[in-house]
Amino acid sequence: MSISKIRAAVVGVGVGWNHVEGYQSHPDVEIVGICDMNPQILKERGDRFNIPLDRRFDNFDDMITKTKIDVISIALPNFLHEPVATKCLERGIHVLCEKPLSTDVASATRIAEAAEKANRTLMVCYNHRYRPEIMWLKDQLRTGDFGRIYAAKAGWMREGFIPAHGAWFTQKAKAGGGALIDLGVHVLDLALWLMGYPKPVSVSGSMFAEFGMRGQKTVPRNANLPTFDVEDSGMGFVRFEGGAVLQFESSWASHREPKADGFFVRLFGSEAGANFYTAEPNGETVAIYKYVSDQPSAIVPKLPTTTNGHRIAVHHFVDCVKNSKTPDSPAEHGIVGLKIIEGIYRSSKTGHEVEV
Numbered sequence: 001m002s003i004s005k006i007r008a009a010v011v012g013v014g015v016g017w018n019h020v021e022g023y024q025s026h027p028d029v030e031i032v033g034i035c036d037m038n039p040q041i042l043k044e045r046g047d048r049f050n051i052p053l054d055r056r057f058d059n060f061d062d063m064i065t066k067t068k069i070d071v072i073s074i075a076l077p078n079f080l081h082e083p084v085a086t087k088c089l090e091r092g093i094h095v096l097c098e099k100p101l102s103t104d105v106a107s108a109t110r111i112a113e114a115a116e117k118a119n120r121t122l123m124v125c126y127n128h129r130y131r132p133e134i135m136w137l138k139d140q141l142r143t144g145d146f147g148r149i150y151a152a153k154a155g156w157m158r159e160g161f162i163p164a165h166g167a168w169f170t171q172k173a174k175a176g177g178g179a180l181i182d183l184g185v186h187v188l189d190l191a192l193w194l195m196g197y198p199k200p201v202s203v204s205g206s207m208f209a210e211f212g213m214r215g216q217k218t219v220p221r222n223a224n225l226p227t228f229d230v231e232d233s234g235m236g237f238v239r240f241e242g243g244a245v246l247q248f249e250s251s252w253a254s255h256r257e258p259k260a261d262g263f264f265v266r267l268f269g270s271e272a273g274a275n276f277y278t279a280e281p282n283g284e285t286v287a288i289y290k291y292v293s294d295q296p297s298a299i300v301p302k303l304p305t306t307t308n309g310h311r312i313a314v315h316h317f318v319d320c321v322k323n324s325k326t327p328d329s330p331a332e333h334g335i336v337g338l339k340i341i342e343g344i345y346r347s348s349k350t351g352h353e354v355e356v
């Protein structure tokens, strides 16, 4: 791209405020529009980030017809990712889309095809990849010192956080699923990213809806959910080409340590293993395990305590657009995660392992 300032917009400024912050902190980017249909949220975010009034929109079509936009972040409810992303791509706008890429594989594939046709960058926002521990671990894996990664475990098990705000999170038609597609997709991506994105061949799993139906463990507490037809937890087992496997689990709600909300990835390689976990409330820990002088040893690095994952993701997206590079998390990574999650949904229904 040869223009000096990249013109950026953000649609949906719930969690999307992180994208506003990401663009604003980039020297080569100017925010030309933010959009949210909720007037309070639009005002709060607009005021917080000093967005001029004529750059705030409550209607997406208004924003894209009235504004020249080069890049856009989409942070809308999942069912709106496809119509909004394809419209943007058809207009030549590069897209950074929040996870999950869409509600299902077919829809996510249509977004990827629209990007291909328009020859525009499409990146999935997997911000947790940019935690210092994960970045360090990925660098260690690049050295090849782990040998062959033959197995992994990953999970994000919340004690009690069924999202009740916005209502769409708990509706299959709008979200695509529950805890697995919301939280599970993040840790699935972390495990796959660290393993080098092996190709899944089959999946087995089960999902459960134990609490949401009863209005339990919701945030806000005891919320009266208009619809709850998704899982509040699930567990799966994935086999990959080449023989590696992944065991993973995710919940919005489960009876466990009060307020637990951490996630983890464990890797088992022929020459070394690793463990990453978030130690609530604020800590994160990573270690590599291997033989040193013929003794089993732990290697624990000293790392910065935190990074802003969304900011790094947004800056990486801008860099890819400017320099015509493929993003770390292209559309395929959004599609593979959805294939595995859909596989668990199918397996849960049939009671058998399914091919993906």
Ligand SMILES: NC(=O)c1ccc[n+]([C@@H]2O[C@H](COP(=O)([O-])OP(=O)(O)OC[C@H]3O[C@@H](n4cnc5c(N)ncnc54)[C@H](O)[C@@H]3O)[C@@H](O)[C@H]2O)c1
Residues within 6 Å of the ligand: 011, 012, 013, 014, 015, 016, 035, 036, 037, 038, 041, 058, 059, 060, 074, 075, 076, 077, 078, 080, 098, 099, 100, 125, 126, 127, 165, 166, 182
């Ligand atoms: N990467 C992460 O860490 C992370 C965290 C939370 C959510 N997410 C993802 O981000 C997306 C949004 O999640 P959220 O938690 O912000 O949801 P939310 O419901 O809190 O916010 C979505 C916003 O979109 C607005 N909106 C809805 N329909 C609209 C429309 N047609 N036009 C304009 N605005 C509209 C709503 O008013 C709301 O402010 C989801 O895909 C979710 O999975 C990612």
